[in-house]
Amino acid sequence: MKAFVIESGKLKVKNMNEPQAKAGEVVVALKTAGLNRRDLGLPKRYGDRPEELIIGSDGAGIIEVIGEGVSRFSVGDEVLINPALRWYDNSDAPPQGFDILGMPDHGTFAEKIALSAEQIEPKPDYLSWEEAGSLALAAMTGYRALFTKGELKKGDTVFIPGAGSGVATYLIQFAKNAGAKVIVTSRSKEKLEQAKRLGADIAIDTASDWKEELAEETIDLVIDSVGRATFNRSLEVLKKGGRIVIFGATTEDNVDFNLRQFFYGQYQLYGSTMGSRDELRAMLSHIEEHGTHSLVDKVFRLEDAQEAFDYLAEGKQFGKVVLQISE
Incomplete structure (x- = not known):
């Protein structure tokens, strides 16, 4: 089968042996697979190891075995496919044994994948293959x-710096489905x-x-994944006692902020990543109830996976970038 892999520090499309289903597993013939920003960092993390690693966390297809x-x-x-491995029950943090599909396990950028039946x-029915194959990681992350x-809750105002990411x-x-007011930012008109x-x-x-633009708004919740470039600016527009949730850091990880101002403001700061199977299922119920669709920006063939990577790295997309694995 064809797969997009890291091998000896390089990304390439190559032929791999088809996976076999062990006890408790299924083999899925993939139709589509979604790219995530996580994928961009995997070559550096995996290093120069000669063993091929099939990357990719999101995907959808038909059970073959x-x-x-x-x-x-x-x-x-x-x-x-549920990319949050071995995290089944909703909990304050992921349990021991939690990993994200696509490293260290073989991922979804391939014609077939074998994985535990607990992960599908x-x-x-109403989602296209392109929508379904790019849904789980970003939508589950956003839902949690x-x-x-x-x-x-209904009536809240939520502020989301950075409007173009899949999440x-x-x-x-999701926020509009819940009856909230939504404010976003972007550098792109x-x-x-x-x-x-x-x-x-x-x-x-x-x-x-932002303080001038939003002077008339009362922001109850900030969902920030940008990091150092927006963290303090987000705090400045958050109401006293408001909540800020961080699920990523596309700019620098380290942030300096004034602790005295923070505790006097009674702000609430939460970290979040991915989600449990309970939350994935709740998210699926939510989108079906509201008829919510994934926003697909662009679709590439598996053979053109490197081009898809380069496109995602440019950050020009609005929504999800998808690989078409099969017709």
Whole structure:
């Protein structure tokens, strides 16, 4: 089978042996797979090891083989893959043994994948293959950050710096589904317009004076994945006693902030990453209830995976970048 791998420090498409289903596993013939920013950093993390690693965390396809002991699924079922490995019950933090699919385990940028039947869920019928294959990681991350950690409720105002990421497109839609007011930022006028079409109530330039632009707003919750470039600016517009949830750091990881101002403001700071199977299933119920779709920016063939990587690295996308594995 064809797969997109890291081998000796390089990314390449090459032929690999087809996976076999062990007891408790299934083999999924993948239709599509979604790229995530996590994937961009894997070559550096994996290093120069000569053993091939198939990367990729998101995917959707059709069950081709059922391993011994699997009773919940059948050959021919349409499924999507849960990339949060071995995290089943909702908890304050991931349990011991938690990993993300695609390193150290072989991932989804391949024609087939074998994995535990505990890591797949039925594909929502109304989603296209492109939508389903790019859904789980970003949408589950957004769902946990917004509802489990951020405790968003109807009537709240949520502020989301950076409007174009895959997670942000779900955050906007989920928050609007819940009856919240949504404010986003971007440096791109095109992305600001796209965010408004998606449901954002207010969309402002990242380079503007946020305190001035939002002087009339009461922001209950900030969901920030940018990091050092926006953290303190986000705190400045958050109401006293408000909540800020961090699920990523696309700029520098380390942040300096004034502790005295923070504790006098009674702010609440939460870290979040990915989500449990409970939250994935809750998210799937949420999108089906509201008819929410994934926003797919661009689709590439598996053979053009390097081009897809380069496109994602440029950061020009609004929504998800997807690999088409098979017709």
